Amino acid sequence: MDQSAEMPAQPGFATGARQDDAWRTLLPTDVQEAVSSALRDAAHSLVIPSFRSSRPAELSRKASGTLVTQIDRDVESRLAAVVTMLLPNSRVIGEEAVAADPKLLMHLGDEWVWVIDPLDGTANFVEGQAPIAMMVSLLNRGTPILAWILDPLEDILLTRGRGEGLTTGQAAAAAPSLRDLRGAAWIRYFDDELRKATEGRFSAVGQVTPGCKCTGAEYLSLLQGQQDFVLFWRSMPWDHTAGILLLQESGGHAAYLNRDPFRPGAKRYGLLAARSRQIWDQVWTALIEGVPDPEGLLSREVKVY
Template sequence: MLVDKVAEILAETAAEVIEPRFRALADGDVSEKAPGELVTVADREAELIIAERLRGLLPVPVVGEEAVSADPSLVKAVCSEPAVWLVDPLDGTGNFVAGRPEYAVMAALIKDGETVAAWIWQPTTRLGYTAELGGGAWRNGERLRRAPAGGGPAALRGVVLSRFMPPDLRTAVDARTGGIGTLAPGSRCSGVEYPRVAEGDQDFTLFWRTLPWDHAPGSLLVTEAGGVSARLDGDPYRVGRDVEGLLVAADEESWQQVRRELGLRPVDLA
């Protein structure tokens, strides 16, 4: 079964080249691929292994985060090819380098621009999340069903990731967070944030930068669990739409409440 085989590939690759380096990175194992953007030998080795093994299951192009970093034109395959694999070999690299446990290995299968299957593996928790379009969301074989949050904005628990917002918008959003019940600082790892919404540990997450390998897997997980993942104009998340801003929530009512409380409007995306 494809879902099980991909899950095995992610877990096995993590065990081979990522986990042995956790809190054991050597001098020269870490570098900057862009200002403030870290990459390690574990990221690069894991991507090569995962890509080769995924092509063995289904011989379509692989769009990996590190490959795109070296050649940005490769990301065009997400929209131009009938099917592609998306791979984030080590989501939360900054946490990994710092020795924090919030990191993940992620993949998604995209067909005609739509995410049809998704995988998230968290090595430190040993939790594996999978989702299939129309087939539900799962954690270690257990079905995930996200209940509505309820209770209004003052009861909501969530995360506002404003780091990449334009400064004026960030200031405006930060000034309006007082109407939200509980705000957490966030994990700096999409492979942790999305499962937290899907499982009910938090009710929403607001992202700004929306690179496809960061969001395709988790968006499908949340929506198949019963939640919402949509751009700030209300359109459901879809890879290839180059628009910043993505709000993920437990349910439609909570999604609307958060957008209203934070003063987020489609015009902000212009």
């Protein structure tokens, strides 16, 4: 399944862009196709063979304590080489590069920035379990303008540019009942008091699962209509930028739990994504409104994630 956006066929640079799409005139016309091909090439030559191998990938832990494999690093390096060749004046901010140099995050507002999550769901990958995902987004002066998510095991690829629109799966009901909604809540990462308060409200919603340990897969599930909302704790740019742009293009909504809009460079806890603004409001009211937050974790930026 490839939901890639149609791109102009002529070589060179796109022309005739809408007024709010001036960025298109500055990009190669084949940028979406080229990045899509690079993602699939990396999936077929690096990710899938290692996933299916009887020999586990070289594994270590980053300073944050999260798992990383050599495949994460190799995929990021390969994708970075491709995207910087496509746009030579651009900067790459990849998950693994930031692990080595956190100051890279200070450049998210640069003119052209690629944000790369080379292997989302590393814990699943190490265990030989699905789902896993690969994600890329392109920002222009801090604004996401292009997004890609690939499920390498199922070969499902979604890509869109800002303003193009996206239709996948079944449309969200115009006035859904809370009892009919299904979603995921990654509350295992929540502050203890917030977790207990939020978990105590789950009975108001039709179904709440603990999540699949893969942010990219959660967004694909939202986009395909397989679930209605996902409640996250951390909001790293490589985990959410691509998924939120695709979600917005499909008519969905994502915001922090104090209702502020998502910003790729913000260091914030608590993020809710939903298939529509109405569903977002319903779930926020049912699960979040009025929960105790004595340390103000939901209303301020933090020094580190």
